[in-house]
Amino acid sequence: MDANKVVGNLTNKNFYNINYNTREINQDGEFEKRLLNAYENQDEEALKEVCREFEGLLLNMVYKQMRATVFRSDLIPKSVGREIFESMLDDELVKEASKNRSYGLAEDLYKQLSRTLRNRKV
Template structure:
């Protein structure tokens, strides 16, 4: 008896569908927050939204790269492991975006700031990262 099946539906498919739905909901929330930050001229919220966008992009990129790796039979697949790995990867990509290693959030922030009529100095994102890493707000 295969316990990975519920009424003919693989539990792994259920997990993937749920994760996809959560991701789409998160993407919609991102768009709303970005629009709100632009409307209210909230610089901090705009920077945060840009960092979240970078995290989403990194997460998508990582998942696509991981999909190309040949799977091994060494470790058995199960829904709990899939959920754990998905959550771990999401947090890792979130941390990578906070470090600003790609610079996507910084570039996006500068572009959106110009688009919404703010004057942004060339090193504005760098100054913000320095203040945030030192604990200043």
């Protein structure tokens, strides 16, 4: 087995996944709409919620990319059911991580954005 070929395939697959996920988020535009709505209404609770969701989105992408870098053997074929299970597991892990504030990304993002929001009020 050629290690360069394996690394090259993983890299190409990772770039495809990142582009696909980013395109999916951008096409939806839901995050941007909710963020702008929180700013326009000067609603700090809505801003907190949007920040938590952004952290979840980011963590979800990180978890999927981490899983994509794991070498898989052809000894046990990968099934659609397993892919669905792993995706659902990643989603639940991300929800719990975001809920427990273990990473703190949402909190830091909220602090930064709320300062901007308070400056707009003045």
